[in-house]
Amino acid sequence: MARILIVDDSPSQLVSMKRIVEKLGHEAITAEDGASGVEVAKAQRPDLILMDVVMPNLNGFQATRAISKDPETGHIPIILVTTKDQETDKVWGMRQGAKAYITKPFTDAQLTEAINGALGG
Template sequence: MSTKTILVVDDSKTDFLYVKNILDHGGYKVAYAPSGADGIQMSKDLKPDLILMDVVMPEMNGFQATRAISRELETADIPILMLSSKSQQTDKVWAERQGATDYLVKPANPKLLLSKIKSLLN
């Protein structure tokens, strides 16, 4: 079984390191994009197995980046799990409309995060 690659798109280095630690323990390869625009570019270059997308980022937010990735032919089949401090139902519905596969509120419970990733990758 090959190691799955997960692209984490988050402008917060602290949040990234928290998630990276969880993913490392889960046995995943982790790539990092510090912005929505970088996330779009890296999703094309890297073709990760899954993307963890923050919502609140400067210049381009996670909703915009998710929309771009999910509507691009070469990246449309990559599952996107939104990971955000925004916990309103409207945020979750909007994320889905932009093409997100699932939604978790930060800080993510490590067991829940890994089980969601596992189910999205199967």
């Protein structure tokens, strides 16, 4: 069982992703914006992070960069899960340290495949 941090400012998206994560048998922890996502990542050391991009305080690109550049959290794979569907957004997200990029709305199967791939399953 992995511990997966879900960072999203939308309560409905948090519930949706948490349901999928728990259905896969993993533990879900949550944060409601990029800044708290970075704090939770440092404190909890999750095995994987699902990160929204469009959020208040610190956006997902900034939070991903902060987590991936920090020696304490840089090993944690990050999947960006966002409504930003332009190729330039995807390229930029990957440059910030993301391992995968999923656009919303996503299917359970898409998120499951990304989680399993990031966890090496």
